[in-house]
Amino acid sequence: MRQLARRGASSRPFFNGTLNSHIIPHRWLRTSIAVAFSATLLGGAANAQSKGTPDHIKAVTSAIDSAAITANTATSKDWPTYGLDYAETRFSKLNQITAENVKDIGLMWTYNLESIRGVEATPLVVDGIMYVSAPWSVVHAVDTRTGKRLWTFDPGVDREKGYRGCCDVVNRGVALYKGKVFVGAYDGRLVALDAATGTKVWEKDTVIDRKMSYTITGAPRVFNGKVVIGNGGAEYGVRGYVTAYDAETGNQAWRWFTVPGDPAKPFEDDSMAAAAKTWDPAGKYWVNGGGGSAWDTITFDPDLNMVYIGTGNGSPWNRNLRSPGGGDNLYLGSIVALNADTGKYLWHYQETPGDNWDYTSTQPMILADLTIDGAPRKVVLHAPKNGFFFVIDRTNGKFISAKNFVDVNWATGYDASGRPIEVPEARSPDKSFDSIPGPFGAHNWHPMSFNPQTGLVYLPAQGVPLNLTGEKTLVQNAPAENKFGGTTGWNVGFSLNAEPPKNPPFGRLIAWDPVKQKEAWRAEYIAPWNGGTLTTAGNLVFQGTADGRFIAYNAKTGEKLWETPVGTGVVAAPATYMVDGVQYVSVAVGWGGVFGITQRATDREAPGTVYTFAIGGKAPLPAFTKYQIGNLLTGVKYDPAHVPEGTSIYVNACATCHGVPGVDKGGNVPNLGYVSTETITNLKDIVFNGPFKGKGMPDFTGKLTEADVVKIQAFIQGTADAIRPK
Numbered sequence: 001m002r003q004l005a006r007r008g009a010s011s012r013p014f015f016n017g018t019l020n021s022h023i024i025p026h027r028w029l030r031t032s033i034a035v036a037f038s039a040t041l042l043g044g045a046a047n048a049q050s051k052g053t054p055d056h057i058k059a060v061t062s063a064i065d066s067a068a069i070t071a072n073t074a075t076s077k078d079w080p081t082y083g084l085d086y087a088e089t090r091f092s093k094l095n096q097i098t099a100e101n102v103k104d105i106g107l108m109w110t111y112n113l114e115s116i117r118g119v120e121a122t123p124l125v126v127d128g129i130m131y132v133s134a135p136w137s138v139v140h141a142v143d144t145r146t147g148k149r150l151w152t153f154d155p156g157v158d159r160e161k162g163y164r165g166c167c168d169v170v171n172r173g174v175a176l177y178k179g180k181v182f183v184g185a186y187d188g189r190l191v192a193l194d195a196a197t198g199t200k201v202w203e204k205d206t207v208i209d210r211k212m213s214y215t216i217t218g219a220p221r222v223f224n225g226k227v228v229i230g231n232g233g234a235e236y237g238v239r240g241y242v243t244a245y246d247a248e249t250g251n252q253a254w255r256w257f258t259v260p261g262d263p264a265k266p267f268e269d270d271s272m273a274a275a276a277k278t279w280d281p282a283g284k285y286w287v288n289g290g291g292g293s294a295w296d297t298i299t300f301d302p303d304l305n306m307v308y309i310g311t312g313n314g315s316p317w318n319r320n321l322r323s324p325g326g327g328d329n330l331y332l333g334s335i336v337a338l339n340a341d342t343g344k345y346l347w348h349y350q351e352t353p354g355d356n357w358d359y360t361s362t363q364p365m366i367l368a369d370l371t372i373d374g375a376p377r378k379v380v381l382h383a384p385k386n387g388f389f390f391v392i393d394r395t396n397g398k399f400i401s402a403k404n405f406v407d408v409n410w411a412t413g414y415d416a417s418g419r420p421i422e423v424p425e426a427r428s429p430d431k432s433f434d435s436i437p438g439p440f441g442a443h444n445w446h447p448m449s450f451n452p453q454t455g456l457v458y459l460p461a462q463g464v465p466l467n468l469t470g471e472k473t474l475v476q477n478a479p480a481e482n483k484f485g486g487t488t489g490w491n492v493g494f495s496l497n498a499e500p501p502k503n504p505p506f507g508r509l510i511a512w513d514p515v516k517q518k519e520a521w522r523a524e525y526i527a528p529w530n531g532g533t534l535t536t537a538g539n540l541v542f543q544g545t546a547d548g549r550f551i552a553y554n555a556k557t558g559e560k561l562w563e564t565p566v567g568t569g570v571v572a573a574p575a576t577y578m579v580d581g582v583q584y585v586s587v588a589v590g591w592g593g594v595f596g597i598t599q600r601a602t603d604r605e606a607p608g609t610v611y612t613f614a615i616g617g618k619a620p621l622p623a624f625t626k627y628q629i630g631n632l633l634t635g636v637k638y639d640p641a642h643v644p645e646g647t648s649i650y651v652n653a654c655a656t657c658h659g660v661p662g663v664d665k666g667g668n669v670p671n672l673g674y675v676s677t678e679t680i681t682n683l684k685d686i687v688f689n690g691p692f693k694g695k696g697m698p699d700f701t702g703k704l705t706e707a708d709v710v711k712i713q714a715f716i717q718g719t720a721d722a723i724r725p726k
């Protein structure tokens, strides 16, 4: 483990700069003065030795409840919830680090998360105690005063079952409430831990049907004694829902489904009866679950006592198969407001009626009070996958405005009533469609931030090309034979990239004015899939990048003010907090997520690592490891006649994680075009009950045959041979 420098002398400017050693001869006297000094001037804190003990942690975390989370917004001293505050602004009032002095920040310490898959978590920090989650839903408690581990908790997710989620075995973070840390385990359990010790207090199975591929990747949200979590699975045939549990006991408080179930059975509530009218029962949508999985954002509004759910895509994606007669298919691709106490439906606004493109509305929301056309409005700011920036009245769900923040081709805009003006080809049952944005979204889960001082939202935007060709039939809730991801349960009703997409990839940071619905500035990157953002009262925006940098910008102008290389690509959002009078900025680095499993934009690789910076930080950067891509595969014997069939088996079983052999360069999972000849020659020893089961490799026993593996070998070596420069 690479545990780097502790707090150096430079991190104690008050002590060194104020006390003049030669007039205070005795060491003990200097020490006691320093202690008294920090206790009085640095906010009455006790000396550092008593910090980080179970008693201290218990005291400071027990004090975290809804009132404390709200009170923290006055100072932003701590970072007590996923988006910093209930409004999820990720705007910190801390201003020790400013646009003027950010050039002087340096590394305080790094902490090794000992992981290789995607790190998507925003760390929570309360009085210097950090909680950050790693892949496989492992929770780490870290003392930010030293950068040292306090405890870890591994919920023991079966590593062989990683394929039950679409998009890497990620976890976006934990929730903290009255001395407990809550984590959603990838396999669908919600676990409450003792914040001081990391021991389990309770655990609930949130999954309604274990036959279905339900997973959890999102951070729970906690308010007024309830902890709320949704799930993922809409690429596999699930029905989405969110559940509130009593934070103390884990007893279920309420549950709300996002889409209707079988209309032959009683509906759970009026909102389901209303929604069912917008689905064509000829599609037997309930057999395939319908989708709508709420896998990321859940936002609590203390002003209105509402909770807003961002719902996901249709299952299958293809509406022609899901609801052949058309229809909006409520509540897919929507923001839905529920009563926070009861979970009862209040209103919805559907951003993508009748989703057909994996256009989730699960992207993080921000609650703001803005003046629009001269009138104060309570709004939700939202940039879902579909490429439009939405401003919605959050008192009643009324549409205010929508404007595309990247080029889009599926709709030309929104009419005054808030309906998209669609381009007919976007739903063609016969022709393939290069949808812009594609299913990776113009904005994915990477959190945006909103700075009320600049009035700008800092939005990680992107384009990832993907071509969709509608399938003619669907086997309801069964893996699609020889279709993308079918062996592992994908069932989306489209062939992906059967025709090569023509639109270009890009990644950029956009500063967006939500009142003018206009871009204020942008920073272009070399690749899509850059990190979430943080903005501060120091007129700063922080963001990590796919190409392995951590950058600070001037929030007003977009001028780049500072950057440092980090060990690998960054996807998570940073956090900032104050400890003993010093402002820290931390970011959890670790390349991955759905784009990062197969593709990369750095030539570096490193374990998941938390980097922490402050003014005057002097710790050396960790030694970076060069990503060693092997030589293009040669020497595997194969029969070229097997290549066509091998292609479809590979697409069916391997492509979701391993990408295109020899073309992609390997994300956090190796690309099979660049592994050793022996690896591919002995492929069956890996495919069937193989040695990488503990690292996320499925066991394909019963799903593939040895003859299939021979054909996969032919495809891998055949592709490598085909692309080899002559």
Ligand SMILES: O=C(O)c1cc(C(=O)O)c2c(n1)C(=O)C(=O)c1cc(C(=O)O)[nH]c1-2
Pocket: 120, 165, 166, 167, 168, 170, 215, 216, 217, 218, 231, 232, 233, 234, 235, 293, 295, 312, 313, 358, 360, 439, 440, 441, 444, 445, 592, 593, 594, 595
């Ligand atoms: O439909 C779903 O249930 C679902 C779940 C998830 C997830 O839980 O991570 C993602 C998506 N969809 C998805 O469409 C998507 O682009 C995506 C990206 C990521 C990620 O963590 O990188 N997760 C997910």
Ligand SMILES: [Ca+2]
Pocket: 234, 235, 312, 313, 358, 360
């Ligand atoms: Ca999805």
